[in-house]
Amino acid sequence: MSTNPFPLDKADLMKAYRTMRTIREFEERLHVEFAKGDIPGFVHLYAGEEACATGIMMHLTDVDRIASTHRGHGHCIAKGVDVHEMMAEIYGKATGACRGKGGSMHIADLAKGMMGANGILGAGAPLVCGAGLAAKFRGDGGVGITFFGDGASNQGMVLESMNLAAVWNLPVIFVVENNGYAESTSVDYATAVDSYVDRASGFGLPGVTVDGTDFFAVYEAAGEMIRRAREGGGPALLECKMVRFFGHFEGDAQTYKAKGENDYNREHRDCLKIFAARVREAGVVTADEFAAIDREVGALIEDAVASAKAAPLPSARDLTTDVYVAY
Amino acid sequence: MARKISMKQAINEALDLEMRRDPAVIVMGEDIVGGAGSPGEEDAWGGVLGVTKGLHAKYPGRLLDTPLSESAYIGAAIGAAACGMRPVAELMFLDFMGVCFDQILNQAAKFKYMFGGKAKTPVVIRAMVGAGFRAAAQHSQMLTPVFTHVPGLKVVCPSNAYDAKGLLIQAIRDDDPVIFCEHKNLYGHEADVPEEAYAIPFGEAAVVREGKDVTIVSYGLTVHRALEAAERLAKERIEAEVIDLRTLSPIDWDTVLESVETTGRLVVVDEANPRCSIATDVSAHVVQEAFGALKAAPQMVTAPHTPVPFSPVLEDLYIPTADAITAAVSKIAPRAMAA
Numbered sequence: 001m002s003t004n005p006f007p008l009d010k011a012d013l014m015k016a017y018r019t020m021r022t023i024r025e026f027e028e029r030l031h032v033e034f035a036k037g038d039i040p041g042f043v044h045l046y047a048g049e050e051a052c053a054t055g056i057m058m059h060l061t062d063v064d065r066i067a068s069t070h071r072g073h074g075h076c077i078a079k080g081v082d083v084h085e086m087m088a089e090i091y092g093k094a095t096g097a098c099r100g101k102g103g104s105m106h107i108a109d110l111a112k113g114m115m116g117a118n119g120i121l122g123a124g125a126p127l128v129c130g131a132g133l134a135a136k137f138r139g140d141g142g143v144g145i146t147f148f149g150d151g152a153s154n155q156g157m158v159l160e161s162m163n164l165a166a167v168w169n170l171p172v173i174f175v176v177e178n179n180g181y182a183e184s185t186s187v188d189y190a191t192a193v194d195s196y197v198d199r200a201s202g203f204g205l206p207g208v209t210v211d212g213t214d215f216f217a218v219y220e221a222a223g224e225m226i227r228r229a230r231e232g233g234g235p236a237l238l239e240c241k242m243v244r245f246f247g248h249f250e251g252d253a254q255t256y257k258a259k260g261e262n263d264y265n266r267e268h269r270d271c272l273k274i275f276a277a278r279v280r281e282a283g284v285v286t287a288d289e290f291a292a293i294d295r296e297v298g299a300l301i302e303d304a305v306a307s308a309k310a311a312p313l314p315s316a317r318d319l320t321t322d323v324y325v326a327y
Numbered sequence: 328m329a330r331k332i333s334m335k336q337a338i339n340e341a342l343d344l345e346m347r348r349d350p351a352v353i354v355m356g357e358d359i360v361g362g363a364g365s366p367g368e369e370d371a372w373g374g375v376l377g378v379t380k381g382l383h384a385k386y387p388g389r390l391l392d393t394p395l396s397e398s399a400y401i402g403a404a405i406g407a408a409a410c411g412m413r414p415v416a417e418l419m420f421l422d423f424m425g426v427c428f429d430q431i432l433n434q435a436a437k438f439k440y441m442f443g444g445k446a447k448t449p450v451v452i453r454a455m456v457g458a459g460f461r462a463a464a465q466h467s468q469m470l471t472p473v474f475t476h477v478p479g480l481k482v483v484c485p486s487n488a489y490d491a492k493g494l495l496i497q498a499i500r501d502d503d504p505v506i507f508c509e510h511k512n513l514y515g516h517e518a519d520v521p522e523e524a525y526a527i528p529f530g531e532a533a534v535v536r537e538g539k540d541v542t543i544v545s546y547g548l549t550v551h552r553a554l555e556a557a558e559r560l561a562k563e564r565i566e567a568e569v570i571d572l573r574t575l576s577p578i579d580w581d582t583v584l585e586s587v588e589t590t591g592r593l594v595v596v597d598e599a600n601p602r603c604s605i606a607t608d609v610s611a612h613v614v615q616e617a618f619g620a621l622k623a624a625p626q627m628v629t630a631p632h633t634p635v636p637f638s639p640v641l642e643d644l645y646i647p648t649a650d651a652i653t654a655a656v657s658k659i660a661p662r663a664m665a666a
């Protein structure tokens with residue numbers, strides 16, 4: 001038995017792998033199901049970006065809150081939202097996480113500290129300042145994490161929130177998920193600064209850029225920021241540079257990407273492959289152990305899809321419940 | 328020469344013609360060209376649903392892709408309008424008004440009045456409205472009444488390709504800020520549209536079906552539901568007149584009142600939420616101005632007072648249906664009438 005060179009023990013390494021594998025399997029399966037025409041609405045897939053959500057969420061518990069984006073499935077899974085409830089929600093079923101009223105773009109589970117995927121870019125940033133403020137009043141050491149893309153990073157709300165968090169010294173982490181594109185537009189076109197760390201320093205926040213395809217890089221940088229925030233050290237910004245394997249949304253022809261870009265990324269920048277290879281080569285987790293997780297996750301997703309398809313639809317009366325006027 | 332084209336093509340054509348006619352017309356929005364700075368194709372998207380596709384090649388430099396900063400670019404369009412340009416800014420979904428509303432509400436809408444009539448602000452803000460796309464609560468709202476509430480704004484919502492072209496051309500030539508609402512479920516809807524430019528004046532409703540028994544007033548997608556209801560009612564020998572408002576500010580009260588003077592009955596169909604809506608506005612005005620002509624209480628058929636649900640089974644119940652319109656008419660058109 002070789003010594004473990006990683007900052008996580010074997011059980012946590014397997015947990016991280018299981019989470020990333022679950023996200024990947026969930027998204028790959030949705031890609032297939034969407035093409036069949038079974039899934040209504042807009043679906044934005046997180047495949048390729050798993051290490052970011054997982055590397056951060058490994059540090060969190062239910063007292064910590066996150067605010068997610070339109071590309072929220074990965075954040076939900078990593079924060080512990082039930083996969084069956086998520087799948088049923090995406091199918092618009094009564095058994096869904098939001099009883100079919102929200103859909104892919106609005107999955108939430110407040111008990112898990114998951115304050116919602118969001119259809120409005122940047123809207124999570126002010127909300128998470130509120131989460132950080134509430135944690136400060138409660139005094140439970142909770143932190144708030146807001147995720148936003150390279151595109152959404154240019155929303156006024158995000159910039160105002162960075163300043164507010166700094167002024168109030170809130171336990172809040174701003175996570176820029178920089179996958180290079182906002183819809184079809186490149187980050188190089190839309191964001192004037194070269195580094196989000198420079199932007200953070202303009203607001204008085206410490207910032208770090210990491211390779212978001214490297215789970216360990218994310219894990220370590222996030223761990224340091226989260227520890228500091230819990231101890232009253234205030235907000236910080238983490239930029240994760242990563243790749244999205246699919247289109248902006250399902251149905252996107254992706255003609256704005258370079259030829260062969262997706263294949264290259266799947267071959268050389270797959271965070272899951274990179275993680276598994278490193279951990280296997282260090283002799284900490286065996287190929288068989290990984291394969292067992294793959295089988296387990298495959299069965300889980302299979303079951304989630306089957307039960308989502310079989311689940312009951314909302315009933316007509318659900319239309320007018322959960323709002324202050326009922327007729 | 329008229330030919331059948333979709334509402335999407337009609338809007339593209341209106342932009343094309345006005346850009347050709349007036350060099351002050353510029354267009355801006357998120358991914359309206361698409362592929363900016365990206366390694367693949369330029370003009371990759373032409374807007375999220377392809378409405379502006381192809382214009383970039385014809386008018387290089389006059390379509391501006393924006394960062395995802397609606398306050399900044401909607402505001403910049405308004406500022407440029409106040410400085411002699413005629414910008415058309417695409418807000419993608421009208422629901423995103425939430426992140427840029429000050430520039431519309433407190434700036435664009437107020438300049439002319441607040442500055443003693445000295446300013447003009449010829450800006451058009453195009454955006455998708457309405458439900459039926461399975462796009463859930465933050466991408467599906469019919470927010471027209473929010474804008475009609477604000478003096479200084481003009482609000483347009485076409486129901487077909489012909490009107491969309493003529494109204495957009497008018498909007499671009501108009502010197503006031505115009506909120507141009509495009510129902511996303513009408514983009515594919517086709518009509519006969521002339522190739523040349525034509526402007527449809529604001530404040531002129533269209534009587535899209537004549538009838539003597541009841542007046543149905545609507546706009547946007549629900550005009551089609553109203554027409555469907557009218558077809559069914561005709562089988563019961565109830566003749567409904569259907570009025571498409573086309574512009575909500577200014578609004579054509581004369582056409583509505585004249586119709587109600589003849590029919591004595593009013594049903595207003597509005598996809599917006601019911602409180603303080605186009606439906607309440609039209610009903611109240613008719614009650615005040617034509618009370619004597621009314622043979623029954625005006626009826627309102629609207630969305631319920633809820634956000635837009637995601638699940639298709641719920642969303643289908645959300646938008647006013649031809650059934651609901653027929654039921655509202657039946658309530659006030661006594662069965663005796665059919666005899």
Ligand SMILES: Cc1ncc(C[n+]2csc(CCOP(=O)(O)OP(=O)(O)O)c2C)c(N)n1
Binds near residue numbers: 121148183248397423
């Ligand atoms: C306020 C607002 N503006 C525009 C949009 C439309 N929109 C949805 S996702 C998206 C691109 C987001 O890019 P990015 O923030 O980089 O996230 P990614 O999709 O790459 O994860 C846009 C423009 C929106 N949902 N909300």
Ligand SMILES: [Mg+2]
Binds near residue numbers: 151182
């Ligand atoms: Mg992005």
